[in-house]
Amino acid sequence: MTEKPVRRLGWVFAVLALLTAPWVVFLAIRLPSDRAATHYDLAWAGFDLGLVAALAATSYAALRVGAWLPVAAAVTGTMLVVDAWFDVVTAPTPDERWIALAMAALVELPLAGVCLWLAVTGQHLLRRGLGRSAAVAGEAPVRPTRQ
Structure with a gap:
Protein backbone atom coordinates (compact mmCIF):
# COMPACT_ATOMS: atom_id res chain seq x y z
CA MET A 1 0.00 0.00 0.00
CA THR A 2 1.36 3.38 -0.91
CA GLU A 3 1.60 6.33 1.43
CA LYS A 4 -1.21 8.34 -0.20
CA PRO A 5 -4.12 5.96 0.60
CA VAL A 6 -2.82 5.58 4.15
CA ARG A 7 -2.85 9.35 4.62
CA ARG A 8 -6.38 9.52 3.18
CA LEU A 9 -7.49 6.93 5.71
CA GLY A 10 -5.84 9.03 8.40
CA TRP A 11 -8.12 11.93 7.43
CA VAL A 12 -11.16 9.65 7.39
CA PHE A 13 -10.38 8.57 10.96
CA ALA A 14 -9.86 12.20 12.01
CA VAL A 15 -13.33 13.07 10.68
CA LEU A 16 -14.83 10.03 12.41
CA ALA A 17 -13.25 11.07 15.71
CA LEU A 18 -14.65 14.61 15.32
CA LEU A 19 -18.11 13.28 14.48
CA THR A 20 -18.08 10.86 17.40
CA ALA A 21 -17.17 13.45 20.04
CA PRO A 22 -20.64 15.11 20.13
CA TRP A 23 -22.22 11.66 20.41
CA VAL A 24 -20.12 10.96 23.52
CA VAL A 25 -21.30 14.26 25.07
CA PHE A 26 -24.91 13.38 24.22
CA LEU A 27 -24.56 9.94 25.84
CA ALA A 28 -22.91 11.37 28.95
CA ILE A 29 -25.84 13.78 29.39
CA ARG A 30 -28.74 11.52 28.40
CA LEU A 31 -27.88 8.04 29.71
CA PRO A 32 -28.89 7.12 33.24
CA SER A 33 -26.12 6.86 35.83
CA ASP A 34 -27.48 3.62 37.26
CA ARG A 35 -28.92 0.81 35.19
CA ALA A 36 -28.82 -2.98 35.49
CA ALA A 37 -27.46 -4.72 32.43
CA THR A 38 -28.83 -7.95 31.03
Missing part, protein backbone atom coordinates in the same frame (compact mmCIF):
# COMPACT_ATOMS: atom_id res chain seq x y z
CA HIS A 39 -26.08 -10.56 30.52
CA TYR A 40 -23.59 -8.54 32.59
CA ASP A 41 -21.79 -11.78 33.50
CA LEU A 42 -21.59 -12.85 29.86
CA ALA A 43 -20.29 -9.44 28.79
CA TRP A 44 -17.44 -9.54 31.31
CA ALA A 45 -16.62 -13.22 30.76
CA GLY A 46 -16.53 -12.64 27.00
CA PHE A 47 -14.32 -9.59 27.36
CA ASP A 48 -11.94 -11.44 29.69
CA LEU A 49 -11.83 -14.38 27.28
CA GLY A 50 -10.79 -11.92 24.56
CA LEU A 51 -8.15 -10.55 26.92
CA VAL A 52 -6.81 -14.08 27.49
CA ALA A 53 -6.59 -14.56 23.71
CA ALA A 54 -4.80 -11.22 23.29
CA LEU A 55 -2.33 -12.05 26.10
CA ALA A 56 -1.66 -15.46 24.50
CA ALA A 57 -1.19 -13.90 21.04
CA THR A 58 1.21 -11.32 22.47
CA SER A 59 3.12 -14.06 24.28
CA TYR A 60 3.43 -16.14 21.13
CA ALA A 61 4.46 -13.17 19.00
CA ALA A 62 7.03 -12.02 21.56
CA LEU A 63 8.54 -15.49 21.93
CA ARG A 64 8.91 -15.77 18.16
CA VAL A 65 9.65 -12.06 17.69
CA GLY A 66 6.96 -12.36 15.04
CA ALA A 67 6.01 -9.72 12.52
CA TRP A 68 2.65 -9.18 14.21
CA LEU A 69 4.11 -8.48 17.68
CA PRO A 70 3.39 -4.71 17.43
CA VAL A 71 -0.27 -5.34 16.62
CA ALA A 72 -0.78 -8.05 19.24
CA ALA A 73 0.89 -5.94 21.93
CA ALA A 74 -1.11 -2.84 20.98
CA VAL A 75 -4.38 -4.79 21.12
CA THR A 76 -3.49 -6.32 24.47
CA GLY A 77 -2.43 -2.98 25.94
CA THR A 78 -5.64 -1.36 24.76
CA MET A 79 -7.74 -4.15 26.24
CA LEU A 80 -5.92 -3.82 29.58
CA VAL A 81 -6.64 -0.08 29.73
CA VAL A 82 -10.30 -0.69 28.87
CA ASP A 83 -10.50 -3.45 31.49
CA ALA A 84 -9.02 -1.17 34.16
CA TRP A 85 -11.42 1.66 33.26
CA PHE A 86 -14.56 -0.45 33.37
CA ASP A 87 -13.49 -2.32 36.51
CA VAL A 88 -13.12 1.01 38.32
CA VAL A 89 -16.23 2.77 37.03
CA THR A 90 -18.55 -0.24 37.41
CA ALA A 91 -17.42 -1.27 40.90
CA PRO A 92 -20.64 -1.47 42.91
CA THR A 93 -19.24 -0.59 46.36
CA PRO A 94 -16.48 1.72 47.64
CA ASP A 95 -14.45 -1.29 48.84
CA GLU A 96 -14.64 -2.93 45.43
CA ARG A 97 -13.71 0.38 43.78
CA TRP A 98 -10.54 0.56 45.91
CA ILE A 99 -9.65 -3.00 44.90
CA ALA A 100 -10.27 -2.12 41.23
CA LEU A 101 -8.11 1.01 41.57
CA ALA A 102 -5.33 -1.03 43.16
CA MET A 103 -5.51 -3.66 40.41
CA ALA A 104 -5.49 -0.94 37.76
CA ALA A 105 -2.54 0.90 39.31
CA LEU A 106 -0.46 -2.16 40.21
CA VAL A 107 -1.26 -4.66 37.46
CA GLU A 108 -3.37 -3.62 34.47
CA LEU A 109 -1.93 -0.18 33.63
CA PRO A 110 1.74 -1.15 34.18
CA LEU A 111 1.19 -4.22 32.00
CA ALA A 112 -0.46 -1.99 29.38
CA GLY A 113 2.71 0.14 29.51
CA VAL A 114 4.82 -2.97 28.90
CA CYS A 115 2.57 -3.78 25.95
CA LEU A 116 3.11 -0.29 24.53
CA TRP A 117 6.86 -0.77 24.91
CA LEU A 118 6.59 -4.16 23.19
CA ALA A 119 4.57 -2.63 20.35
CA VAL A 120 7.17 0.09 19.74
CA THR A 121 10.13 -2.24 20.22
CA GLY A 122 8.53 -4.86 18.01
CA GLN A 123 8.05 -2.27 15.28
CA HIS A 124 11.74 -1.30 15.48
CA LEU A 125 12.78 -4.98 15.38
CA LEU A 126 10.52 -5.53 12.39
CA ARG A 127 12.00 -2.57 10.50
CA ARG A 128 15.55 -3.73 11.25
CA GLY A 129 14.64 -7.28 10.21
CA LEU A 130 13.15 -6.06 6.94
CA GLY A 131 16.31 -4.06 6.28
CA ARG A 132 18.47 -7.13 6.91
CA SER A 133 16.25 -9.38 4.77
CA ALA A 134 16.43 -6.93 1.88
CA ALA A 135 20.23 -6.69 2.17
CA VAL A 136 20.54 -10.48 2.08
CA ALA A 137 18.33 -10.58 -1.02
CA GLY A 138 20.47 -7.88 -2.67
CA GLU A 139 17.70 -5.26 -2.54
CA ALA A 140 17.78 -1.80 -1.08
CA PRO A 141 16.94 -1.93 2.65
CA VAL A 142 13.49 -0.85 3.74
CA ARG A 143 13.62 2.57 5.34
CA PRO A 144 10.85 4.20 7.35
CA THR A 145 9.12 6.97 5.43
CA ARG A 146 8.94 10.51 6.71
CA GLN A 147 5.71 11.50 8.40
Whole structure:
Protein backbone atom coordinates (compact mmCIF):
# COMPACT_ATOMS: atom_id res chain seq x y z
CA MET A 1 0.00 0.00 0.00
CA THR A 2 1.36 3.38 -0.91
CA GLU A 3 1.60 6.33 1.43
CA LYS A 4 -1.21 8.34 -0.20
CA PRO A 5 -4.12 5.96 0.60
CA VAL A 6 -2.82 5.58 4.15
CA ARG A 7 -2.85 9.35 4.62
CA ARG A 8 -6.38 9.52 3.18
CA LEU A 9 -7.49 6.93 5.71
CA GLY A 10 -5.84 9.03 8.40
CA TRP A 11 -8.12 11.93 7.43
CA VAL A 12 -11.16 9.65 7.39
CA PHE A 13 -10.38 8.57 10.96
CA ALA A 14 -9.86 12.20 12.01
CA VAL A 15 -13.33 13.07 10.68
CA LEU A 16 -14.83 10.03 12.41
CA ALA A 17 -13.25 11.07 15.71
CA LEU A 18 -14.65 14.61 15.32
CA LEU A 19 -18.11 13.28 14.48
CA THR A 20 -18.08 10.86 17.40
CA ALA A 21 -17.17 13.45 20.04
CA PRO A 22 -20.64 15.11 20.13
CA TRP A 23 -22.22 11.66 20.41
CA VAL A 24 -20.12 10.96 23.52
CA VAL A 25 -21.30 14.26 25.07
CA PHE A 26 -24.91 13.38 24.22
CA LEU A 27 -24.56 9.94 25.84
CA ALA A 28 -22.91 11.37 28.95
CA ILE A 29 -25.84 13.78 29.39
CA ARG A 30 -28.74 11.52 28.40
CA LEU A 31 -27.88 8.04 29.71
CA PRO A 32 -28.89 7.12 33.24
CA SER A 33 -26.12 6.86 35.83
CA ASP A 34 -27.48 3.62 37.26
CA ARG A 35 -28.92 0.81 35.19
CA ALA A 36 -28.82 -2.98 35.49
CA ALA A 37 -27.46 -4.72 32.43
CA THR A 38 -28.83 -7.95 31.03
CA HIS A 39 -26.08 -10.56 30.52
CA TYR A 40 -23.59 -8.54 32.59
CA ASP A 41 -21.79 -11.78 33.50
CA LEU A 42 -21.59 -12.85 29.86
CA ALA A 43 -20.29 -9.44 28.79
CA TRP A 44 -17.44 -9.54 31.31
CA ALA A 45 -16.62 -13.22 30.76
CA GLY A 46 -16.53 -12.64 27.00
CA PHE A 47 -14.32 -9.59 27.36
CA ASP A 48 -11.94 -11.44 29.69
CA LEU A 49 -11.83 -14.38 27.28
CA GLY A 50 -10.79 -11.92 24.56
CA LEU A 51 -8.15 -10.55 26.92
CA VAL A 52 -6.81 -14.08 27.49
CA ALA A 53 -6.59 -14.56 23.71
CA ALA A 54 -4.80 -11.22 23.29
CA LEU A 55 -2.33 -12.05 26.10
CA ALA A 56 -1.66 -15.46 24.50
CA ALA A 57 -1.19 -13.90 21.04
CA THR A 58 1.21 -11.32 22.47
CA SER A 59 3.12 -14.06 24.28
CA TYR A 60 3.43 -16.14 21.13
CA ALA A 61 4.46 -13.17 19.00
CA ALA A 62 7.03 -12.02 21.56
CA LEU A 63 8.54 -15.49 21.93
CA ARG A 64 8.91 -15.77 18.16
CA VAL A 65 9.65 -12.06 17.69
CA GLY A 66 6.96 -12.36 15.04
CA ALA A 67 6.01 -9.72 12.52
CA TRP A 68 2.65 -9.18 14.21
CA LEU A 69 4.11 -8.48 17.68
CA PRO A 70 3.39 -4.71 17.43
CA VAL A 71 -0.27 -5.34 16.62
CA ALA A 72 -0.78 -8.05 19.24
CA ALA A 73 0.89 -5.94 21.93
CA ALA A 74 -1.11 -2.84 20.98
CA VAL A 75 -4.38 -4.79 21.12
CA THR A 76 -3.49 -6.32 24.47
CA GLY A 77 -2.43 -2.98 25.94
CA THR A 78 -5.64 -1.36 24.76
CA MET A 79 -7.74 -4.15 26.24
CA LEU A 80 -5.92 -3.82 29.58
CA VAL A 81 -6.64 -0.08 29.73
CA VAL A 82 -10.30 -0.69 28.87
CA ASP A 83 -10.50 -3.45 31.49
CA ALA A 84 -9.02 -1.17 34.16
CA TRP A 85 -11.42 1.66 33.26
CA PHE A 86 -14.56 -0.45 33.37
CA ASP A 87 -13.49 -2.32 36.51
CA VAL A 88 -13.12 1.01 38.32
CA VAL A 89 -16.23 2.77 37.03
CA THR A 90 -18.55 -0.24 37.41
CA ALA A 91 -17.42 -1.27 40.90
CA PRO A 92 -20.64 -1.47 42.91
CA THR A 93 -19.24 -0.59 46.36
CA PRO A 94 -16.48 1.72 47.64
CA ASP A 95 -14.45 -1.29 48.84
CA GLU A 96 -14.64 -2.93 45.43
CA ARG A 97 -13.71 0.38 43.78
CA TRP A 98 -10.54 0.56 45.91
CA ILE A 99 -9.65 -3.00 44.90
CA ALA A 100 -10.27 -2.12 41.23
CA LEU A 101 -8.11 1.01 41.57
CA ALA A 102 -5.33 -1.03 43.16
CA MET A 103 -5.51 -3.66 40.41
CA ALA A 104 -5.49 -0.94 37.76
CA ALA A 105 -2.54 0.90 39.31
CA LEU A 106 -0.46 -2.16 40.21
CA VAL A 107 -1.26 -4.66 37.46
CA GLU A 108 -3.37 -3.62 34.47
CA LEU A 109 -1.93 -0.18 33.63
CA PRO A 110 1.74 -1.15 34.18
CA LEU A 111 1.19 -4.22 32.00
CA ALA A 112 -0.46 -1.99 29.38
CA GLY A 113 2.71 0.14 29.51
CA VAL A 114 4.82 -2.97 28.90
CA CYS A 115 2.57 -3.78 25.95
CA LEU A 116 3.11 -0.29 24.53
CA TRP A 117 6.86 -0.77 24.91
CA LEU A 118 6.59 -4.16 23.19
CA ALA A 119 4.57 -2.63 20.35
CA VAL A 120 7.17 0.09 19.74
CA THR A 121 10.13 -2.24 20.22
CA GLY A 122 8.53 -4.86 18.01
CA GLN A 123 8.05 -2.27 15.28
CA HIS A 124 11.74 -1.30 15.48
CA LEU A 125 12.78 -4.98 15.38
CA LEU A 126 10.52 -5.53 12.39
CA ARG A 127 12.00 -2.57 10.50
CA ARG A 128 15.55 -3.73 11.25
CA GLY A 129 14.64 -7.28 10.21
CA LEU A 130 13.15 -6.06 6.94
CA GLY A 131 16.31 -4.06 6.28
CA ARG A 132 18.47 -7.13 6.91
CA SER A 133 16.25 -9.38 4.77
CA ALA A 134 16.43 -6.93 1.88
CA ALA A 135 20.23 -6.69 2.17
CA VAL A 136 20.54 -10.48 2.08
CA ALA A 137 18.33 -10.58 -1.02
CA GLY A 138 20.47 -7.88 -2.67
CA GLU A 139 17.70 -5.26 -2.54
CA ALA A 140 17.78 -1.80 -1.08
CA PRO A 141 16.94 -1.93 2.65
CA VAL A 142 13.49 -0.85 3.74
CA ARG A 143 13.62 2.57 5.34
CA PRO A 144 10.85 4.20 7.35
CA THR A 145 9.12 6.97 5.43
CA ARG A 146 8.94 10.51 6.71
CA GLN A 147 5.71 11.50 8.40
